[in-house]
Amino acid sequence: MRQSQLFTKTRKDVPSDETSKNAQLLIRAGFIHKEMAGVYSYLPLGLKVIKRIENIIREEMNAIGGIEMKTSAFQSREVWEKTNRWDDNIVDNWFKTKLKSGGEVGLSFTNEEAYSNILRQYISSYKDLPIYPYDFKEIFRNEVRSKSGIMRGREFYWKALYSFSRNESEHLDFYNKAKEAYKNIFNRAGIGDKTYITYASGGTFSKFSHEFQTLCDAGEDIIYISKEDEGKGLKMDENRVVVNKEIYNEDLKKDLGLVGDFVERKAIEVGNIFTLGTKFSEPFDLKYKDEKGKDNVVLMGSYGIGLGRLMGTIVEILSDDKGIVWPKEVSPFSVHLVRLGDKPETLAFADKLYTDLQNKGIEALYDDRDLRAGEKFADSDLIGIPVRFVVSDKTIAEDKVEVKMRTENDSKLISVGEALKNF
Amino acid sequence: MRQSQLFTKTRKDVPSDETSKNAQLLIRAGFIHKEMAGVYSYLPLGLKVIKRIENIIREEMNAIGGIEMKTSAFQSREVWEKTNRWDDNIVDNWFKTKLKSGGEVGLSFTNEEAYSNILRQYISSYKDLPIYPYDFKEIFRNEVRSKSGIMRGREFYWKALYSFSRNESEHLDFYNKAKEAYKNIFNRAGIGDKTYITYASGGTFSKFSHEFQTLCDAGEDIIYISKEDEGKGLKMDENRVVVNKEIYNEDLKKDLGLVGDFVERKAIEVGNIFTLGTKFSEPFDLKYKDEKGKDNVVLMGSYGIGLGRLMGTIVEILSDDKGIVWPKEVSPFSVHLVRLGDKPETLAFADKLYTDLQNKGIEALYDDRDLRAGEKFADSDLIGIPVRFVVSDKTIAEDKVEVKMRTENDSKLISVGEALKNF
Numbered sequence: 001m002r003q004s005q006l007f008t009k010t011r012k013d014v015p016s017d018e019t020s021k022n023a024q025l026l027i028r029a030g031f032i033h034k035e036m037a038g039v040y041s042y043l044p045l046g047l048k049v050i051k052r053i054e055n056i057i058r059e060e061m062n063a064i065g066g067i068e069m070k071t072s073a074f075q076s077r078e079v080w081e082k083t084n085r086w087d088d089n090i091v092d093n094w095f096k097t098k099l100k101s102g103g104e105v106g107l108s109f110t111n112e113e114a115y116s117n118i119l120r121q122y123i124s125s126y127k128d129l130p131i132y133p134y135d136f137k138e139i140f141r142n143e144v145r146s147k148s149g150i151m152r153g154r155e156f157y158w159k160a161l162y163s164f165s166r167n168e169s170e171h172l173d174f175y176n177k178a179k180e181a182y183k184n185i186f187n188r189a190g191i192g193d194k195t196y197i198t199y200a201s202g203g204t205f206s207k208f209s210h211e212f213q214t215l216c217d218a219g220e221d222i223i224y225i226s227k228e229d230e231g232k233g234l235k236m237d238e239n240r241v242v243v244n245k246e247i248y249n250e251d252l253k254k255d256l257g258l259v260g261d262f263v264e265r266k267a268i269e270v271g272n273i274f275t276l277g278t279k280f281s282e283p284f285d286l287k288y289k290d291e292k293g294k295d296n297v298v299l300m301g302s303y304g305i306g307l308g309r310l311m312g313t314i315v316e317i318l319s320d321d322k323g324i325v326w327p328k329e330v331s332p333f334s335v336h337l338v339r340l341g342d343k344p345e346t347l348a349f350a351d352k353l354y355t356d357l358q359n360k361g362i363e364a365l366y367d368d369r370d371l372r373a374g375e376k377f378a379d380s381d382l383i384g385i386p387v388r389f390v391v392s393d394k395t396i397a398e399d400k401v402e403v404k405m406r407t408e409n410d411s412k413l414i415s416v417g418e419a420l421k422n423f
Numbered sequence: 424m425r426q427s428q429l430f431t432k433t434r435k436d437v438p439s440d441e442t443s444k445n446a447q448l449l450i451r452a453g454f455i456h457k458e459m460a461g462v463y464s465y466l467p468l469g470l471k472v473i474k475r476i477e478n479i480i481r482e483e484m485n486a487i488g489g490i491e492m493k494t495s496a497f498q499s500r501e502v503w504e505k506t507n508r509w510d511d512n513i514v515d516n517w518f519k520t521k522l523k524s525g526g527e528v529g530l531s532f533t534n535e536e537a538y539s540n541i542l543r544q545y546i547s548s549y550k551d552l553p554i555y556p557y558d559f560k561e562i563f564r565n566e567v568r569s570k571s572g573i574m575r576g577r578e579f580y581w582k583a584l585y586s587f588s589r590n591e592s593e594h595l596d597f598y599n600k601a602k603e604a605y606k607n608i609f610n611r612a613g614i615g616d617k618t619y620i621t622y623a624s625g626g627t628f629s630k631f632s633h634e635f636q637t638l639c640d641a642g643e644d645i646i647y648i649s650k651e652d653e654g655k656g657l658k659m660d661e662n663r664v665v666v667n668k669e670i671y672n673e674d675l676k677k678d679l680g681l682v683g684d685f686v687e688r689k690a691i692e693v694g695n696i697f698t699l700g701t702k703f704s705e706p707f708d709l710k711y712k713d714e715k716g717k718d719n720v721v722l723m724g725s726y727g728i729g730l731g732r733l734m735g736t737i738v739e740i741l742s743d744d745k746g747i748v749w750p751k752e753v754s755p756f757s758v759h760l761v762r763l764g765d766k767p768e769t770l771a772f773a774d775k776l777y778t779d780l781q782n783k784g785i786e787a788l789y790d791d792r793d794l795r796a797g798e799k800f801a802d803s804d805l806i807g808i809p810v811r812f813v814v815s816d817k818t819i820a821e822d823k824v825e826v827k828m829r830t831e832n833d834s835k836l837i838s839v840g841e842a843l844k845n846f
Contacts, residue, residue: 009545035495035537036497067467069467074457138496142522144524
C-alpha cells in the first residue's frame, strides 16, 4: 500500500487520559483510535495486525480439529438462567440492554452458555463426539476501571474454543493438544521467549487450569517463577512449574515438589485453558448415549485468547524508545519501503521495486510521500515494520537498496535481486 | 470437510415462532441457530457463506479504493450529541447500556458519527482527500418487530463504506463507481437477475438516493417498475428508472419522464448508496484547506450492505421445494461429494476423489456418513451446494462419478478426470 493512500498519520499527542504504553504507541502510530476508556476502534494498520493474529490462531485451531462458527452478541435471559449466571449479583460485569418489545438482553461476556445451548441440539450419540467448535467475536465486560489500553477492554475481540469430549482421557488428550497449539501461537506471535505456562486455580473438576503468562511490568497478574527458569519462556522444561500468585503457598510448593528460590514477577495473561468438566453440560442436559445405549454427561473444556490483549502485549514487551517493533508474523506489512528524494530516476526505481515486491506477494508499505528523511525515518521506526528498504538518489547511483532491520542499528546496501529474495 | 466431522445435522423442526422462509430453511439445514427474534448465531456452514459474501464485498470495495478498518460497537454520548442523534426521541432504535463507572453508552446502529469523529483527526489538507474507509461489523437496532428471519435483525453484520470527497464532481465520480461495484456484488451473489437500481428519497443534499431492490414477495419494501423492464434485473437500461413507493407519484413520473404502465412489486432492499453532503461533516467540523489555503467542508457519501440480509435474500428467491440453492460464489462448498454403499473399494474410491479435490483446491463437503441414500440426497438438496458428485458401488463399476447440478433434474456419469476439471 502506498503511504500517501493511508489516511492515518503518526501523531505526537495522545488523549490525556491514556496512560498505558501500548495504547499510547498504537494511537501515536495510527493503529487504533480511543473511543472511550476500554473501547478502541481499529484503524487500517491496527486491523491488519488483528487479522494476522486471527489467521495464526485460526490455523492453529483448525490444525487440532477446531471448527469455526459465530455466536451472537445478544444473549437471552432464559439460556443464562440455566446456569444461574443471569443475575447481576452473581455475575458483576454484565452489560444488559432493554428490548423495545419488552424484556432485557445481555451482551456476551463469555460463551459457555451459548455453546452448550446450541450444541445440545446436535449431540445425542457417542458418534457425535468429540467436537471442538470455536468463535472469534466481540466480547463486552462492564469493568469498573480500564487503564491497560487494549489489554483490558470493556469491548474486546477474542477467540474462544470449547471442547466437548466423551471421557476424561479424550478430554485430556485434546487439552494437551490445545496446550501445544497455544505454544505455537505465542511463539509465532513473537512473545514465546517471555511467556510461561502457569498453574492457576482450577475449579470443581480440575485442581489446576493453565494460563499463558507473559512477563511484563504492565501486567495485572503476579506469577512465581524459579530464578533458574527465568528467561527460558516456552522453551522451559515442561516438568518445571510456574505458579499464579492466586494459588501460590507453601503447601502447594510441597505438593508440586517445588524447590529453590521462587521470585515474584508481574505478567499478562495472554491465554488460558480450562477443564470445565460437567459444570455447563449438567444444567444444559448435554448427554450422549454410549455404544451400550447408556447416557453419559459430556465433558467440556474452554480455551481462550484475547486478540487485542495479545496485540497490546506484543507492543508492551517488544517496543523501544523509537516506537513499536512488530514480529514478522504479526506485522501489518512485511517491508517498509521508504523513498528519499524526488529525482525522476529515484521515483522510477522505487516505484518499480514496489511493483516487484507486490508481484512477489511481499506486502509492502511504500512511503511515497514528500517529506524530509528525518520525518520518514521517525514514522518508520514508530510504525515498526521489521524490515526497512531505503531507495534514495545515493543508493540508486550504485543500483542498490539500503536495508535495515527494525531491531538493528546498522544498515547495508543490497541489490534489488537480494531485496526480493531474502525478506 | 468430512460431513461426519460437521457437528450440525439437518432437522425437520424449526422454532414455532419462526415464520420466515429464509430462517426456516437455514435452521433446518444447519446454517444458523435462532437465539431470539431477530438474533441468530451462525453455525459452521452459515459462517462459511457469510465469509464468502464478505470476501466478494471486500474485493469490490478494495477495487474502487476502499480501505478497511473496524470501529467499536460501543458509542459515546458526546460524539452523537454533535449531530443531535443521541436522544431516544430523535433516534428510536438505539440500544443503550449503563457503564458501572457511570454514564451510558450506545450500541452502534450506524457509522456516520464514528467515522466523521475519527476522520477529522486525519483530514486537514486537500492532499488528504479523497478517502474511502469501510467497516464490516455487528450493528444493533432496537426493532419493535423482527419477523423476516436474517433479513431484518436486531443484531446483524453489515458493511458500510463512507466516502470523503473534496467537491461535487469527485463525489459523483466515486458514487458512480460504487454503483458499478454494487452491481458486481449482486451479480456475483447470484441475484442480479432480480435486482433493480431504484430511486429512493434523497435528503438535504441530493434529490435521490439509490437502493438496490431485489424482487421478492417476502420483501418489506414496495417498488414501481415498468412492465417492460420486469425480468431484466441489473441488465436493465440505465436510462430507464425504477422507483421506491415512498417517492412515487404523478409529479415524479412527469419529472423523470416516466411513461407507460408501472406495476407495484414487493422487494428487499439489499444495498443502498446515499449522498450525505455536509450533513455530518458540518457538525464534526470536517474541513480541508484547498490549494489556495481556503477552508472547504468535506462532502460525504454512504454505501451500505447487510450481509445477513443478502444471505437471506438469496435463500428466499433461489430455494425450491427441496431446499436451498446456493449460487456458485457464495456456496459454503463448491462440491457435495456423496458416497453411497460401504464396500471397501467404494470407500477407497470416494476417499481418493475427496483427497484429489482437496489437492486441486476444490472445497468439498464429503458425505462419508453411514446413512441411506434417500436421507443423504434429501440432506444434500436441503443444504444446496450447486454441484453433487455421487460415488457408489454402481458408478465405480464403470470407473465413473455421477454428477448432478442442484438446479437440474438429470445426472450423468463422468470420469474422475472430468470431475476434477470442470466444476
